[in-house]
Amino acid sequence: MESADATPRAVAYSALLHLGIVAFLALAMLNCTRWEAVANALHLPEAMRPVTCTHMELLQGPVIEATLVGPVGAPPPPASKHAQKASPKHEEKAEPKPKPPPPAPVRVLPTPVQQPALRDQEKIAEIAEQKAEQQQKAQEEQQKQRMAELTRQQEAERILKELAKVKAQSQAQQRKINLETQKAQQLADLRKASESQNAENVPIAKQAMTGQAGTSNNAYVAALQNAITQNWLRPDNIPAGVVCPVEIVQIPGGQVISAKVLPSCPFTDVARHSVEAAVLSSSPLPYKGFEKQFSRDIIFNFTVTSSQ
Incomplete structure (x- = not known):
């Protein structure tokens, strides 16, 4: 029971x-x-x-915006009745959970560029303006230096040209002096040679000869007049009968060393030069047969004839 x-x-x-x-x-x-x-x-x-629930303490701070990436964890499913009735001695092994996918990279937004305040903008603009002024002043200073350098170069070139010109003039003057000195030396040498060789035939003083008058030297004067007239290019404005005295320096043989019209000649400068050129072109002057009448320095009165 x-x-x-x-x-x-x-x-x-x-x-x-x-x-x-x-x-x-x-x-x-x-x-x-x-x-x-x-x-x-x-x-x-x-x-x-x-x-007893423990409440989380909220902290003060900036709000953070975030985006959840990946599956959100869900509460585990309730146990089945069969699992509840099963004996603890025969617990089944839990299946391995699948690996969650890797979280996607969180996109980080760029930090916004802070715009400067109005006062800072004015200060920046002022600094930029000062830099621009400094650059302009530097450029102007460089331009002034270049202009000054160019001016110095031009001045140096001008001075060099002036020095070259003065040097050329000095050299030309020196050549002229040398030629005159050489000519004078040659005249002196010729004079000595003429005096030593023709001491008896050459008078000491200058002889004045004319183309129209004379005593013993009429033939010699006529020969000189004829020789010079043939080489003279007569200007149109010179009348016949005008006399132009010319100082002639010659050596034995009749070679003319120099011919210079005297200031008493009434001719113009052009006519005077033409007479001097005619005397030089007539060299050698008549000499053979006129050795006794020959004179080294003579003043020849060149007369304009009507036949010219």
Whole structure:
């Protein structure tokens, strides 16, 4: 009898045990927030509450915008009835969870460039203007230096040209002096030679000869007049009968050394030069047969004839 009564009682206890386990599992699935909501609904004091939630303290700070990447974690599914009824001795091995995909890179926004304040902008503009003025002044100073250098170069070139001109003039003057000195030396040498060779035939003083008058030297004067007239290019404005004295320096043989019209000649400068050129062109003057009448220095009165 006792075994028959014990069987229903054991079944009842087993059923109550399973109901307790199921209730415990159901309560275990409730989170802290739900526990707190149920306790608040039942107005349970703090000492009788089985679970006390710890509230996170909010920190003050800037708001951060973020985007969740990847699957959001979900609460685990409730255990099946078969798993609840299974014996703890025969627990099944949990399957390995799949690896979550790597999180996508978070896009970092560039830091916005801060615009300078109005006062800073004015200061920057002022600094830029000062730099521009300094650059302009530097360019102007360089231009002035280049102009000054160019002026110095031009002045140096001008001075060099002046020096070259003065040097050329000095050289020309020196050549002229040398020629005159050489000519004077030649005249002196010829004079000495003439005096030594023809001391008897050459008078000491200059002889004045004319183309129209004379005593013993008429033939010699006529020969000189004829020779010079043939080489003279007569200007149109000179009338016949005009006399132009010419100083002639010659050497034995009749070679003319120089011919110079005297200031008393009434001819113009052009006519005077023409007479001097005629005397030089007539060199050698008549000499053979007139050795006794020959004179080294003579003043010949060149007369313009009507036949010219």
